[in-house]
Amino acid sequence: MSATPLTLQSRPATDPSVDHAIQAIVSGASTDSTCSTDLAVGPWDFDTRPGYGPGSSMGDVIPTGAPRQGELPAAYREASDEELDARIRAAKATLGDRVVVLGHFYQREEVVRHADYVGDSFQLAGAATSRPEAEAIVFCGVHFMAETADLLSRPEQAVILPNLAAGCSMADMADIDQVEECWEQLADVLGDLETPDAAGLLPVIPVTYMNSSAAIKGFVGRHGGIVCTSSNARTVLEWAFERGRRVLFFPDQHLGRNTAKAMGVPLDRMPMWNPRKPLGGSSPEAIDDSRVILWHGFCSVHRRFTVDQIDKARAEHPGVRVIVHPECPMEVVDAADEAGSTDVIRKAIGAATEPTTFAVGTEINLVQRLAAQYPQHEIFCLDPVVCPCSTMYRIHPGYLAWVLESLVAGEVVNRITVPSSVAGPATVALERMLAAQPHGAVK
Numbered sequence: 334m335s336a337t338p339l340t341l342q343s344r345p346a347t348d349p350s351v352d353h354a355i356q357a358i359v360s361g362a363s364t365d366s367t368c369s370t371d372l373a374v375g376p377w378d379f380d381t382r383p384g385y386g387p388g389s390s391m392g393d394v395i396p397t398g399a400p401r402q403g404e405l406p407a408a409y410r411e412a413s414d415e416e417l418d419a420r421i422r423a424a425k426a427t428l429g430d431r432v433v434v435l436g437h438f439y440q441r442e443e444v445v446r447h448a449d450y451v452g453d454s455f456q457l458a459g460a461a462t463s464r465p466e467a468e469a470i471v472f473c474g475v476h477f478m479a480e481t482a483d484l485l486s487r488p489e490q491a492v493i494l495p496n497l498a499a500g501c502s503m504a505d506m507a508d509i510d511q512v513e514e515c516w517e518q519l520a521d522v523l524g525d526l527e528t529p530d531a532a533g534l535l536p537v538i539p540v541t542y543m544n545s546s547a548a549i550k551g552f553v554g555r556h557g558g559i560v561c562t563s564s565n566a567r568t569v570l571e572w573a574f575e576r577g578r579r580v581l582f583f584p585d586q587h588l589g590r591n592t593a594k595a596m597g598v599p600l601d602r603m604p605m606w607n608p609r610k611p612l613g614g615s616s617p618e619a620i621d622d623s624r625v626i627l628w629h630g631f632c633s634v635h636r637r638f639t640v641d642q643i644d645k646a647r648a649e650h651p652g653v654r655v656i657v658h659p660e661c662p663m664e665v666v667d668a669a670d671e672a673g674s675t676d677v678i679r680k681a682i683g684a685a686t687e688p689t690t691f692a693v694g695t696e697i698n699l700v701q702r703l704a705a706q707y708p709q710h711e712i713f714c715l716d717p718v719v720c721p722c723s724t725m726y727r728i729h730p731g732y733l734a735w736v737l738e739s740l741v742a743g744e745v746v747n748r749i750t751v752p753s754s755v756a757g758p759a760t761v762a763l764e765r766m767l768a769a770q771p772h773g774a775v776k
């Protein structure tokens with residue numbers, strides 16, 4: 334009898350490590366597939382080269398001047414997994430309350446296990462303020478998250494990103510010059526953007542997803558706008574519609590479209606803004622009639638999910654519950670049973686009392702961790718190809734060990750500091766988000 338190939342959907346759900354899955358694929362021990370066998374090597378093999386590196390964003394265009402990581406000392410590149418694990422634990426124990434380690438849900442298991450706080454981008458923004466006595470906040474996530482932590486933490490606290498090449502291809506799809514240019518073109522069509530009409534409403538309120546640079550958050554803060562995350566996008570859009578005729582939403586078209594559609598905004602009142610085209614590729618009439626102008630950005634992890642994958646999951650697993658992240662395309666969100674932020678996905682699975690099959694449309698590290706955490710359920714990623722977020726995956730335990738041991742030695746490496754010219758307005762935009770309450774909420 335021939336052995337049944339071990340596919341991702343049938344792999345025993347006991348090992349949360351995506352790295353182990355990738356190593357098994359590359360060594361031939363697993364018949365699963367990965368989008369890049371380069372994922373099996375340490376990120377230092379490609380850190381000094383331009384590009385997002387292997388993984389879901391590898392086909393995206395990296396901006397000129399994107400931060401690169403210098404060479405990691407050989408001691409960390411050559412250490413075994415066990416040695417790195419022990420060194421991280423020892424450094425953390427030595428540092429004690431002097432350091433707090435934050436980890437996004439999409440971080441690899443070998444990193445997440447060392448985090449003092451694990452969460453989605455909204456929760457981690459809060460966690461950045463939770464230990465004001467810590468000298469350093471080590472942010473195991475991506476660049477915009479570390480910038481946000483720097484904005485919200487005390488000025489004396491050093492925010493450290495273990496690998497400077499851990500950016501976000503979606504955040505890079507809106508740069509500040511393009512956004513300034515868009516604003517000028519909107520003013521040509523809509524008139525003075527800073528003066529409210531007779532009803533007290535501004536022509537347009539800029540709303541930026543948390544996944545954007547501090548410079549863009551600063552732009553939003555200067556123009557009466559606000560930041561949102563995937564867990565509060567609806568609340569934030571309600572806030573914006575109370576203050577403006579329309580919203581300019583960037584950089585993620587999908588989160589903007591999915592949220593506004595669920596609020597009843599018709600699709601024909603959501604024109605797309607392509608920054609490479611005059612007037613974003615729209616007509617003055619479409620801009621004038623719009624309710625939400627959607628920036629042409631997307632997440633390359635969530636763009637991998639398709640309606641066909643959902644149809645296949647339903648055909649092969651009758652009764653499956655399909656939950657996807659709102660960064661997925663609208664057709665995928667519409668075909669799913671539920672959509673929500675990483676924390677919503679996690680809580681929905683945690684709340685299921687009966688053994689259930691879940692097909693999840695979000696980053697593989699979170700999905701595989703949930704599968705290991707809840708063995709009573711069958712949990713699999715909708716995308717059968719193992720393809721983590723390229724930039725989240727750049728945070729390898731080698732870098733975490735390096736930044737922590739540097740702190741032990743009295744050296745702060747890889748500090749992320751938001752320039753003072755944008756820090757003030759960017760913080761205003763973030764504070765508006767933190768203060769925004771859902772309709773009907775009791776404070």
Ligand code: 13P
Pocket residue numbers: 452453454455544562563564632660674675676
């Ligand atoms: P949340 O953590 O807000 O769910 O966002 C997911 C994401 O893409 C982070 O990069």
Ligand code: SF4
Pocket residue numbers: 390439475500501502503504544632633634635696722723724725
């Ligand atoms: Fe950016 Fe998508 Fe990766 Fe999040 S998952 S960091 S949005 S590329």
